[in-house]
Amino acid sequence: MIVKNLADHAKFSPEKMAKADIASGETLFAGLNCFEPGQQHAAHTHAGQDKLYVVLEGDAEIQVGDETQLVSTGGGAFAPSGVMHSVRNCGDKRLIVLAVLAPPPNK
Amino acid sequence: MIVKNLADHAKFSPEKMAKADIASGETLFAGLNCFEPGQQHAAHTHAGQDKLYVVLEGDAEIQVGDETQLVSTGGGAFAPSGVMHSVRNCGDKRLIVLAVLAPPPNK
Numbered sequence: 001m002i003v004k005n006l007a008d009h010a011k012f013s014p015e016k017m018a019k020a021d022i023a024s025g026e027t028l029f030a031g032l033n034c035f036e037p038g039q040q041h042a043a044h045t046h047a048g049q050d051k052l053y054v055v056l057e058g059d060a061e062i063q064v065g066d067e068t069q070l071v072s073t074g075g076g077a078f079a080p081s082g083v084m085h086s087v088r089n090c091g092d093k094r095l096i097v098l099a100v101l102a103p104p105p106n107k
Numbered sequence: 108m109i110v111k112n113l114a115d116h117a118k119f120s121p122e123k124m125a126k127a128d129i130a131s132g133e134t135l136f137a138g139l140n141c142f143e144p145g146q147q148h149a150a151h152t153h154a155g156q157d158k159l160y161v162v163l164e165g166d167a168e169i170q171v172g173d174e175t176q177l178v179s180t181g182g183g184a185f186a187p188s189g190v191m192h193s194v195r196n197c198g199d200k201r202l203i204v205l206a207v208l209a210p211p212p213n214k
Contacts, residue, residue: 002169002176002184006161023185025157028135028209030185050132052207054113054161056181062109069109074163076205077109078130078137098183100159102135102209 007056010034010096017041022098029104032056033097035089043086046101051085053077054098059091114163117141117203124148129205136211139163140204142196150193153208158192160184161205166198 001023003009010032011020017039022030033041035058043063053062054076061070062077063086070090071077079085089095108130110116117139118127124146129137140148142165150170160169161183168177169184170193177197178184186192196202 002171002174002178002182004176004178004182006183007181022183023159025185025187025209027155027188028157028159028207030159030183030207048134050135050209052130052135052137054205064109067109069111071109071111074114075109075111076113076129076137078132080132081134098161100135100137100207102132102157 006032006098007096012036012094024104027103029101031099033087033099035087035095037089037092037094040088041086043084045082045084048081050081050102051079052100053087056096056098058089058093058095060095060097061088061090062086113139113205114203119143119201131211134210136208138206140194140206142194142202144196144199144201147195148193150191152189152191155188157188157209158186159207160194163203163205165196165200165202167202167204168195168197169193
């Protein structure tokens with residue numbers, strides 16, 4: 001499956017961060033986390049699941065473990081299994097982050 | 108681990124596509140595939156391993172199975188386990204593609 005522009009699949013909700021699936025295989029899942037300004041995905045961990053973030057559009061404050069940084073388009077973050085992580089839209093535009101998880105959720 | 112600009116980690120070789128590791132966990136690996144103009148990663152498959160491509164910079168001709176498309180910055184492709192895929196730099200600038208594999212190679 002080839003996607004010309006990943007951000008075109010974004011979905012937003014006025015209530016909270018919205019998700020949009022991109023691809024799901026046996027060992028890897030990819031989806032978009034879509035944030036209106038001020039929205040966040042609160043700190044959480046996954047046991048037995050690594051996660052990679054790639055910022056596609058906007059300005060994110062990303063936390064991984066003890067590290068917190070402002071990351072914009074083209075930046076990313078890796079949260080290994082068991083390490084706390086969060087994302088917040090700290091900009092004044094919409095934020096679209098690609099999240100890649102292995103293994104996929106609910107498998 | 109947080110990376111301000113993934114493409115800053117790119118490495119190039121005049122002989123062939125070069126690779127640069129970004130992150131490696133228990134279940135997920137991320138690295139850069141870096142192509143000078145005209146260089147390619149020939150068609151290949153991985154058994155039991157899904158791969159996601161994200162184009163960070165440049166113009167890629169990506170093949171997945173029977174599908175071939177030109178994909179530029181912000182585009183991507185998903186090659187499930189066992190499905191043939193290839194990437195070629197069809198532009199006149201350097202091409203940097205993020206490749207995410209699960210499980211990691213050699214695990």
